[in-house]
Amino acid sequence: MxxxxxxxxxxxxxxxxxxxxxxxxxxxxxxxxxxxxxxxxxxxxxxxxxxxxxxxxxxxxxxxxxxxxxxxxxxxxxxxxxxxxxxxxxxxxxxxxxxxxxxxxxxxxxxxxxxxxxxxxxxxxxxxxxxxxxxxxxxxxxxxxxxxxxxxxxxxxxxxxxxxxxxxxxxxxxxxxxxxxxxxxxPVPFDTWWFRLPKEPSDAETALVPAFDGTDVLLSFPRRDYHQVAYFAPKGSDAALRARGVEDFRARVARLRPSFADRVSAIGSMDDVHVLDVxxxxxxxxxxxxxxxxxxxxxxxxxxxxxxxxxxxxxxxxxxxxxxxxxxxxxxxxxxxxxxxxxxxxxxxxxxxxxxxxxxxxxxxxxxxxxxxxxxxxxxxxxxxxxxxxxxxxxxxxxxxxxxxxxxxxxxxxxxx
The missing domain is CATH 3.50.50.60 (FAD/NAD(P)-binding domain)
Structure with missing residues (x-):
């Protein structure tokens, strides 16, 4: 009907x-x-x-x-x-x-x-x-x-x-x-992987500051109760990134932003990382x-x-x-x-x-x-x-x-x- x-x-x-x-x-x-x-x-x-x-x-x-x-x-x-x-x-x-x-x-x-x-x-x-x-x-x-x-x-x-x-x-x-x-x-040279990390009371960051290390790029947005984080890599990298596993990804994040090293375990698996095909x-x-x-x-x-x-x-x-x-x-x-x-x-x-x-x-x-x-x-x-x-x-x-x-x-x- x-x-x-x-x-x-x-x-x-x-x-x-x-x-x-x-x-x-x-x-x-x-x-x-x-x-x-x-x-x-x-x-x-x-x-x-x-x-x-x-x-x-x-x-x-x-x-x-x-x-x-x-x-x-x-x-x-x-x-x-x-x-x-x-x-x-x-x-x-x-x-x-x-x-x-x-x-x-x-x-x-x-x-x-x-x-x-x-x-x-x-x-x-x-x-x-x-x-x-x-x-x-x-x-x-x-x-x-x-x-x-x-x-x-x-x-x-x-x-x-x-x-x-x-x-x-x-x-x-x-x-x-x-x-x-x-x-x-x-043409767009990258895709973006989004994830969240816990925010501590001492995290008073209100600036937007990208981080670069080698060919890795990371950008974090300070939210009221957590950090919304974007990891950038060359377009088409999703399968390879996931194949390397969550431990490798956590290490990348900690290397890019050492202040996050104490909380990357919040990324329980690569299922917590969401890719955006830019x-x-x-x-x-x-x-x-x-x-x-x-x-x-x-x-x-x-x-x-x-x-x-x-x-x-x-x-x-x-x-x-x-x-x-x-x-x-x-x-x-x-x-x-x-x-x-x-x-x-x-x-x-x-x-x-x-x-x-x-x-x-x-x-x-x-x-x-x-x-x-x-x-x-x-x-x-x-x-x-x-x-x-x-x-x-x-x-x-x-x-x-x-x-x-x-x-x-x-x-x-x-x-x-």
Whole structure:
């Protein structure tokens, strides 16, 4: 049996981009339904960095107090290790105006729960958990909705009809493929292995400092109750890494970060180490009539810089600011297509700039590290700028914290705290 339902905007994917877009459109009075395939948001090793651009957006939406009430930790600067054991302060967030002078580390499920709670206060907002999209409904060349089915188990299939379908279903987007949109792939030299280590009361680290040893690279993010750790190795290394076993992996971690040597036993087996097949791609065209991709569905980002979530959120804000007035004004047909194209035009340049910066970082840091060329220290240019041009650390910090073309909440979406 198939049920048929109707909304104005169907958003597939309940990550940060999808939920923020749903919240903003609902605040414009537009009927919107977010569809998330999982039953909840509780999944480990999702992107958990909330940058200053997103924190400012939450303040503009009147959600700043709720956000700051979530248990979180903060990153105050980004440094590089030097051969003499010192640190080179590369990105100094203290040069930014408070309260947007840090990067917050917040479990993504807590952030999403908060956003959904706020969105549910809007009568035109709806969210469906445990439902997956299987195909698009296309009529006369125009996307008119999406086919849904239970993600796990049996149940009724549904035809969800909508004026616009927005794909926020990530870098493996089912709907992007169904729409016939193919991203351009960019080479990435590494994969990432994520794991957790216990945090001791004496661990007061609030800086982001990578560690290099030989061809090994490690980066740890201080969380409120634990360290979230990323190990980087050349792409395709997963089978060999696991074949060497957990003792070898523990020894690598302890060698890279001696302060972790007393706790690497928390890695019980290689099952506790989760590999991310890192990809980078970007759509040349983000839309077709009645359909739009944003976030990772439009541009999968490298984890370098941790900006993926925040770029996706900025996509959502721009989409709402452009799309909502058109829908409220009764725009349909070709005029609505021009609105979808306007989102692509606005958000393609920042995606291109960020991916260009990430590709440069891949070349000058990761490729050099895997070739064993970082033993004598980081590349000369950032060292000279950070040491002798003090404003450079503020420029680096602003680039990380806000990125190119940060968006502001539309006036109609703002609320008091």
């Amino acid at each position: 198939v049920t048929v339902s109707r909304t104005t905007v169907a958003i597939v994917g309940g990550g940060p981009a999808g939920v923020v877009l749903g919240l903003l459109l609902a605040r414009a009075g537009i009927r919107v339904r977010v569809v998330e395939k999982h039953d909840d948001f509780n999944r480990d090793f999702r992107g958990d960095t909330v940058h200053a651009s997103t924190i400012r957006l939450l303040d503009e939406l009147g959600l700043g107090d709720r956000f700051r009430a979530i248990p979180q930790s903060r990153l105050d600067d980004f440094s590089l290790p030097m051969p003499d054991g010192s640190r080179l302060l590369l990105g100094d967030f203290s040069r930014l105006d408070p309260p947007y002078d840090h990067v917050a580390m917040v479990p993504q499920w807590d952030l999403l729960d908060m956003l959904v709670s706020a969105a549910r206060q809007e009568p035109s907002f709806e969210i469906s958990m445990g439902q997956a999209a299987s195909a698009l409904i296309v009529e006369n060349g125009v996307v008119a909705g999406v086919h849904l089915h239970p993600y796990r188990g049996d149940g009724e299939h549904e035809e969800l009809r909508a004026d616009v379908v927005v794909a926020c279903d990530g870098r493996d987007s089912v709907l992007r493929a169904a729409a016939g949109l193919r991203p351009k792939q960019f 990809r980078m791609d970007r759509l040349r065209r983000w839309w077709r009539p009645g359909f739009l991709c944003i976030g990772d569905a439009a541009h999968a980002m490298s984890p370098a810089g941790g900006v993926g979530i925040n770029l996706a959120v900025q996509d959502a804000v721009a989409t709402a600011a452009i799309l909502a007035p058109a829908i409220v004004g009764g725009v349909r047909g070709r005029a609505l297509n021009r609105t979808l194209a306007a989102v692509e035009r606005r958000r393609t340049p920042p995606a291109v700039l960020v991916q260009g910066a990430q590709r440069a970082l891949h070349r000058i840091v990761f490729e050099r590290a895997f070739a064993g060329k970082l033993q004598d220290g980081p590349p000369l240019l950032p060292v000279l700028l950070a040491k002798y041009v003090p404003p450079a650390s503020g420029v680096y910090a602003r680039g990380i914290a806000f990125g190119p073309l940060p968006e502001h909440a539309p006036a109609w979406a703002r609320r008091g705290s």
